[in-house]
Amino acid sequence: MTRRPRTAPGTRKAGRRAAAATAAGVTIREVAQAAGVSVATVSRVVNGTAVVRDDTRHRVEAEVTRLGYSPNAAARSLITNRTNTIGVVLPDIWGEYFSEVIRGIDLSARQAGYHVLVSSSHSDVAETRDVLRTMHGRVDGVIVMSPHASPRELQGCLPPSLPVVFLNSAPGGAPHAALHVDNRGGARAMVAHLLGLGHRRLAFVTGPASNFDAAERRRGCRDALRTARLGPDAVSEFEGDFGEESGQVAGEAIVRLETRPTAIFAANDSMAIGVLFALRGAGVRVPEEIAVAGFDDIPIARFASPPLSTVRLDIRTLGERALARLLAEISGEGASQAVREVLPIRLVLRESTGDRDGDARTGPPRAASVSQIVINSSTVRRRKAS
Amino acid sequence: MTRRPRTAPGTRKAGRRAAAATAAGVTIREVAQAAGVSVATVSRVVNGTAVVRDDTRHRVEAEVTRLGYSPNAAARSLITNRTNTIGVVLPDIWGEYFSEVIRGIDLSARQAGYHVLVSSSHSDVAETRDVLRTMHGRVDGVIVMSPHASPRELQGCLPPSLPVVFLNSAPGGAPHAALHVDNRGGARAMVAHLLGLGHRRLAFVTGPASNFDAAERRRGCRDALRTARLGPDAVSEFEGDFGEESGQVAGEAIVRLETRPTAIFAANDSMAIGVLFALRGAGVRVPEEIAVAGFDDIPIARFASPPLSTVRLDIRTLGERALARLLAEISGEGASQAVREVLPIRLVLRESTGDRDGDARTGPPRAASVSQIVINSSTVRRRKAS
DNA sequence: ATCGCGTATGTAACCGTTTACATTGCAAAG
DNA sequence: CTTTGCAATGTAAACGGTTACATACGCGAT
Structure with missing residues (x-):
């Protein structure tokens, strides 16, 4: 009845071998x-x-x-149940910030024998969920950077067995490790420094409303004002979106004010550079008339005109630490489940705030309150190729 | 004799099921x-x-x-022999250039239902080889960006069956598709523009010696001088490495010259920004005393002081095109094997060369010689998050 | 000679899918 | 009533490794 005779057990292997060749x-x-x-x-x-x-x-x-x-990697991971790959889910990849994160993760991942599966550009939670689902079975663990969605919202799509580390996300009560940089402490330190320089009227350029990092930085700014016993009217806020153009727009609005602030703090460097651009266009001298400070210390910040004072994040280290935690969790040492680790920041004071120092001077004493965890952040940024 | 009785055929499946649970x-x-x-x-x-x-x-x-x-992805790709993943091998990930490439690839990849496995930071050919080898079996195809190693050198580690697309690599005679931006034509057009403005003494800041993009840009620069029948002494070259600092060093060297050039062309924007920084420090006015131009049109270029004239690459499109080619090759339409596609560039003339225009003005007529292939490069760069 | 044991190697089950082919049921055609 | 064909579903081989267990062999102790 069989149209084609089944291969007899004896011939089977031979057939296999031939086919494989x-x-x-x-x-x-x-x-x-x-x-x-x-x-x-x-x-x-x-x-x-x-x-x-x-x-x-x-x-x-x-x-x-x-x-x-x-x-064959597939065959191997089918039986071993390990892929030697970790997933990285990012909201989007812009500029130097994200490439540094990926770089940090990738470098240590390869060293540990892992591959990196990235996925970027997730505008909303639904999309993030989708990606997380399809990553299942392809990765041994995931690093999620989701400034808009809290871990809780993503809970549903995370198999409980999948190791996850959150990066710079809102605290969500989920039983997952979470790392973040000390956004709040950094902003607090910078504002405190500006107040220490005698500034009493500030402007703050915010980041996107839904972004957790941005929210933390704003909180830090307010913290510092409160500590200095200054009313909330000491600072006027302008809404930005972390892009240079929004900084420019904010800067233009600021120069049109009847009573201008004497210092502007932007929630990231890109916007601070936009602010500088606007002030230059309006003929406002920095820092003599208005001081400007940013956040991130992107490589270009030193080369701004004038060189930008900012809060340095060691982003690469953030990626490295995240990977280390994830690997620990993968190998089952994840006993310390809901770890929250905070990476310290440093003030970098340059000319845009009138601190005529060159580079990398450590901030004022109060920056010490930022975090206990000390990490070697002396890595020199080098950039070599196109 | 058997210590443990083999599971009888009948019980086997039941055992399986239970174990899987x-x-x-x-x-x-x-x-x-x-x-x-x-x-x-x-x-x-x-x-x-x-x-x-x-x-x-x-x-x-x-x-x-x-x-x-x-x-389970592993089981599926074991039998289907497809992973729905593509590999991206980069020399390293810095700044906006590479994140844009990844972004372009990732966006179109996800749309096509593919995942992206990245691997960066390959200082040498051996390491690149290594990565390529371990990617085998994990990916359906690879996009390789290797400005130092020519495709020929990587030939050995590429299974002939693996679809590969090279990006901005030296022509290596390999039977693989290759895309690149028109580095040479872009540089030629910019230098021609500078000559058209009346400049007769130029300085060129090169990229890393081993980098193919950098070499092409230098060639384009020389092309333009030859076309204008100017001797090679019309341009003095300074060696850079594509980082801002090397631009700064070059700029400082240039202002020390007894007879200064009237225009400086840097092989990328980062270095041009370093040059601007040096000139500003030396009190040299741009563009009145010296004009400055860069290459890439990174987002920050508009916000430089003064806004930087540059050659715009649509990097994201490069990534998209590369993915499209790769997918074509994967689905077997790779008949047109050794395709070489060249993406056009555009001159963006701003104040640093004395062209007082705002943004995105198309270059002079000769830019038309750059390339026939026209691609919608009107994408507005938007950046929103930290 | 036999036994026991350790070392090197072979055999085949198993991982979780996909898919060719087999089987079943049912309706239409003969 | 039997045959034929089609539609829906089931069965089990195959993918390419890893690894538990089986086996073969050599050698010293009994």
Whole structure:
């Protein structure tokens, strides 16, 4: 009845082998046959999981290189249940901020033998969910950077078994590790510094309303004013979106004010550069008439005109730490489940606030209150290629 | 003799099922059992590969969502031989240039249902090779951006069956598709413009010696001088590395010259910004005393002081095109094997060269010689988050 | 000689899918 | 009533590894 006779058990293997040879990759069976050993032995040689006699090993190794064998990742992870890949979910990738994060993660990931599956540009929670779902089974763990959605909102789509580390996200009560930079403390320190310089009328250019980092920076700004016992009318706020243009718009609005502030603090460097651009266009001298400060210390900040005072984040370290936590969690040491780690910041005072120092001077004493955790943040930024 | 009795054929499946239930993910078998159908039917419902009766389908779908089933990617790609993932190999990730490339690739990749596996920071060819090897079996194709290694050098580690697209790489004779931006034509057009403004003594700040983009830009610069019948002594070259600091160093060297050039062309914007910084420090007025131009049109260029004239690359489009080519190659339409596609550039003339225009004015007529291929490059750069 | 044991290697189950082919049921055609 | 064909579903091989267990072998102790 059968139209095609089923391959008899004996012929089956031979058929397999022949078929595999036509496919793209060399299989472990071909290597085994060529070396005159079993697949188990080849596997042992390739993975070094057991002792193999020297001559056998040499023979296998020779065939491996001759045939250019490379184990099929899918087959391997199917049985081992590990992919050696971690996922990185970003809201979007702009400019230097995100590339530094990816860079930090990628560098340490490769060192640890992991690959990195990125996914960016998630405008909303639904999309983030979607990505998280399709990543399932492709990754051993995920680093999620979601300034708009709190961990709680993403809870549903996270298999409870999947290790996750959140980066700069709103505290969401989820039982996951979370790292963030000390946005609030950094902003507090910078505003305190400006107040220390004698400024009493400030302007603050905010980030996007829904962004958690932005919200924290605003909080830090208000903290400092409160500590100095200044009323909320000491600062006027202008809404920005973290882009240069919004900084420019805010700067233009500020110069039109009847009583101008004497200092402007922008929630990130890009906007601060937009502010500088607007002030220059209006003929306002910085820092003599108005001081300007930013946040992030992107590489270009030193080269602004005048060089921009800012709050330095060691973003690369953030990525590295995130990976370290994730790997710890993957290897099951995730006992310390809901860890929250805060990375410290440093004030970098340059000419835009009238601090005529060159670079990297540590902030005033109160910056010490920022965080206990000390991390080697002396990495020199180098950039070399196009 | 056997210490443990082998599971009889009949009990095997039951054992399997039970074991699977303990593991992390829900398997297709559990769904099948719950819905009272076979695994084949579940597969058909999930993939929509065959007609299934309505009531059966509804039952299966219900169980899928109830159990939160998501197909195991490894198992699937083992049998289908497709991973729905593409690899991106970058020399390193700095600043806005690379994040734009990744962004362009990632956006179109996700739209096409693909994931992106990135790997950056490959200082040398050996490392690139290594990465390419371990990516094998994890990706359906690779986009390689390797300004230092020519495709020929990577030939050895590329399985001939793996679709590959090179980005901005030296021409290597390899039978692979290659895209690049018109570095040479762009540089030629900018220098021609400077000459058209009357400049006769130029300085050119080069990129890293081993970088192909940098070499092309230098060639374009020389082309323009030759066309204008000016001797090679009309331009003095200063070596840079694409970082701001090297631009600053070059700028400082230039102002120390006994006879200064009247225009400086830097091989990228970062260095041009370093040059501007140096000139400002030395009290040299731009563009009155010296004109300055860059290459790339990174977002910050408009906000430089003065706003920087530059050559705009639509980097995101580059990424998109690369992905499109790769997908074509993956789906077997790679008949046009050794395609070389050149993306056009545009001159963006701002104040740093004395062109008082705002933004995005198209270059002089000769820019038309740059390339025939016209691509919608009117995308407005927007940046919103931290 | 036999036994026991350790070492090196082989055999085949198993991972979770997809899919070719088999099977079943039912309606229309003969 | 039997045959034929089609539609819906089931069965099990196959993907390419890893690894538990089986086996073969050599060697010293009994």
